[in-house]
Amino acid sequence: MKKEFIITIFSENHIGLLTRITIVFTRRKINIDSLTVSESALQGIYKFTIVIKETEAQTQKVVNQLEKLIDVLKAFYHTNDEMIYQEIALYKVPIEPIYESDAIEKIVRKAGARILEITKDYVVVEKTGHKEDTQALFEELNKFHVMQFIRSGRVAITRDPIERLSEFLKERDAFLNSLD
Amino acid sequence: MTTKRVTGSEALILSLLEEGVDTIFGYPGGAIMPVYDALYDYDKRVNHILTRHEQGAIHGAQGYARVTGKPGICFATSGPGATNLMTGIADAMIDSTPLVCITGQVASPLLGTDAFQESDIVGMSIPVTKWNYQITSPEEIPQAIAQAFYIANSGRPGPVLIDLTKDAQFGELDFEYKKCTKIRSYVPEKPVDPHAVKEAADLIDAAKKPMILFGHGIIIGRAEQELKDFIEKAGIPAAWTIMGLSALPTDHPLNVGMLGMHGNYGPNVLTNEADLIIAVGMRFDDRVTGKVSEYARKAKIIHIEIDPAEINKIIKTDVRILGDAKKALKMLTANVKENSHPEWMEEFHKHMKVEQEKVINKDLRPTKPGLTMGEVISLASEKTNHDAILVTDVGQHQMVAQRYFKFKHSRSNVTSGGLGTMGFCLPASMGAQLGAPDRTVIAVIGDGGFQMTIQELGTIAQNKLPVKIIVLNNHFLGMVRQWQQLFFEKRYSFTELQNPDFIMIGKGFGIEGHRVDKREDLANGVQQMLDHDGPYLLEVTIEKEDNVFPMVPTGASVSDIILEP
Numbered sequence: 001m002k003k004e005f006i007i008t009i010f011s012e013n014h015i016g017l018l019t020r021i022t023i024v025f026t027r028r029k030i031n032i033d034s035l036t037v038s039e040s041a042l043q044g045i046y047k048f049t050i051v052i053k054e055t056e057a058q059t060q061k062v063v064n065q066l067e068k069l070i071d072v073l074k075a076f077y078h079t080n081d082e083m084i085y086q087e088i089a090l091y092k093v094p095i096e097p098i099y100e101s102d103a104i105e106k107i108v109r110k111a112g113a114r115i116l117e118i119t120k121d122y123v124v125v126e127k128t129g130h131k132e133d134t135q136a137l138f139e140e141l142n143k144f145h146v147m148q149f150i151r152s153g154r155v156a157i158t159r160d161p162i163e164r165l166s167e168f169l170k171e172r173d174a175f176l177n178s179l180d
Numbered sequence: 181m182t183t184k185r186v187t188g189s190e191a192l193i194l195s196l197l198e199e200g201v202d203t204i205f206g207y208p209g210g211a212i213m214p215v216y217d218a219l220y221d222y223d224k225r226v227n228h229i230l231t232r233h234e235q236g237a238i239h240g241a242q243g244y245a246r247v248t249g250k251p252g253i254c255f256a257t258s259g260p261g262a263t264n265l266m267t268g269i270a271d272a273m274i275d276s277t278p279l280v281c282i283t284g285q286v287a288s289p290l291l292g293t294d295a296f297q298e299s300d301i302v303g304m305s306i307p308v309t310k311w312n313y314q315i316t317s318p319e320e321i322p323q324a325i326a327q328a329f330y331i332a333n334s335g336r337p338g339p340v341l342i343d344l345t346k347d348a349q350f351g352e353l354d355f356e357y358k359k360c361t362k363i364r365s366y367v368p369e370k371p372v373d374p375h376a377v378k379e380a381a382d383l384i385d386a387a388k389k390p391m392i393l394f395g396h397g398i399i400i401g402r403a404e405q406e407l408k409d410f411i412e413k414a415g416i417p418a419a420w421t422i423m424g425l426s427a428l429p430t431d432h433p434l435n436v437g438m439l440g441m442h443g444n445y446g447p448n449v450l451t452n453e454a455d456l457i458i459a460v461g462m463r464f465d466d467r468v469t470g471k472v473s474e475y476a477r478k479a480k481i482i483h484i485e486i487d488p489a490e491i492n493k494i495i496k497t498d499v500r501i502l503g504d505a506k507k508a509l510k511m512l513t514a515n516v517k518e519n520s521h522p523e524w525m526e527e528f529h530k531h532m533k534v535e536q537e538k539v540i541n542k543d544l545r546p547t548k549p550g551l552t553m554g555e556v557i558s559l560a561s562e563k564t565n566h567d568a569i570l571v572t573d574v575g576q577h578q579m580v581a582q583r584y585f586k587f588k589h590s591r592s593n594v595t596s597g598g599l600g601t602m603g604f605c606l607p608a609s610m611g612a613q614l615g616a617p618d619r620t621v622i623a624v625i626g627d628g629g630f631q632m633t634i635q636e637l638g639t640i641a642q643n644k645l646p647v648k649i650i651v652l653n654n655h656f657l658g659m660v661r662q663w664q665q666l667f668f669e670k671r672y673s674f675t676e677l678q679n680p681d682f683i684m685i686g687k688g689f690g691i692e693g694h695r696v697d698k699r700e701d702l703a704n705g706v707q708q709m710l711d712h713d714g715p716y717l718l719e720v721t722i723e724k725e726d727n728v729f730p731m732v733p734t735g736a737s738v739s740d741i742i743l744e745p
Binding site (some may be wrong): 065 | 487
């Protein structure tokens, strides 16, 4: 049965790696629902967070193929339950309805969102949460005709008490040293 | 360490020499001219083979790599030169062949501008290379080449492509070379886990009907002796995949033949009777497994494999032994009890008798007037004392050659297994001959595949490579025709060929040859080919509509293999 999996990839920062990674998915005709790339806590090591809907067996095979890439240090996959994750959304809402009533203000307060910028034409609202939350806020605000809406890819960290990557790097360094 | 001020092009050649390169297959062009200019000064130290097409160069490099175990090297220019390598790169990727391909590229300021002969070969070759890299400054050359060789030939080997911009070729650097021995993000092989070996040994000792399936990993890992020691101690029948051919002598009493779609009857049928499968250095290709859901249902599976991504990819494994086949087999041999399985072996012998009667006799001792591929192959094998290197193309002749050619030595079978690349044979045979100059190389090709890379006759003639070329001519794309006959109601859609006079073409290139149409001329024909000093082209007219059997029809279980139409 297909369900949502979060794949985390730690890699060297080399040109072209994004293509190498996405090809592993496209070759198996797997759609990437969300993708975020940034430098990890360890300098020079980049972290890809990719969300797909797939069976666990297929996800495992994809992770094996990802680890096979020369520049990839380690890849993991997790279910949503095993991770704490967030996405960020920005909404540009016209200013008139705010002059006219406090409806928008109430929606923003209730959603735990915040206002980033107010101009004479629009207000920019920011909301962090799961997709359902940011989507729900969009539905509410769109009653007032949202002018622009953008949602980020997912960022996620594990519930594990240990940082798996640093453990992994320690083991890898020890292994490489043992080869000398 | 002393350094030397050189151009990027010279640094490339020096780097290749540091890696022990003695043979390069290539084709020059605009964006790689500085490299060829540098090569001009090193022609005493490295043998460059000018092919007639870049596809010829890369298949040549593959043939060389397969018989030597060293990475094959090829050069091509940017744009069309580079894209012409792609089929060979994909072929090398799927057959785990180490290659280092060097392509010229437009100067770095022109990248992305649709410059003349610019193609994004790095982007294009990502899915079919083990690794690739574009060099834009001369200082990067030594390290990138060192990494290329390390990656290409460690762990599970594969093709690597280095794209070298023209300005990096012209620029200068202080040359200093250090071989690459490790890369943080790449562990080519893990140490073999002794617990997994013990667990496997227990299963092996307890098994009543164990069977070994071995593949290319034995040859790549140079584990031929370890395989032999293991099967002899544990007394287990062993079957080879097409890529595993020649890793064990054909006539070894425990060698039960070839797996797969056109493999032998016994190993296919008995896969589904075995209670234990020990797969070594093979990847359960669909041509080997047939219908996966009915494959080896009675067996526990032990998988010895260097590439972790192959474990559980197709067949669920009970015990995995990750790592090098040579080390793993050595440990396994030390852990298993001496054993034999005479009743189980008898099953293989019984099946072989059936195959002998229903298939082999028809192929090798035909009563029909038309010549069969089997009798030609078998004769060529016999007359070379089963000592030759066999290079094949793709199709019926390939399957027949794999079935009937016999081997005494490893690294003697060069074929396009995974990708099934027609046109592979003729250029690969040049590489095989250059890699093994003292051995007889027999290139067996169908009339279809021959015409895909026939221009390499020119390379063979120019370099006086004494390849013995046998063209098995049935005036058909035989394997496709066979499928049309069996599965498409004999609708022979675009498979019949009107062929040129191959012998005359060979003579045009300066290659001697003659055609055999009758059985009584065959033995003399083969002998004449082998006795000829230099390359020789033997064309044999084959019965037009012969089929290859046994056959596991697509989607059928291996035990539903058919012996006759």
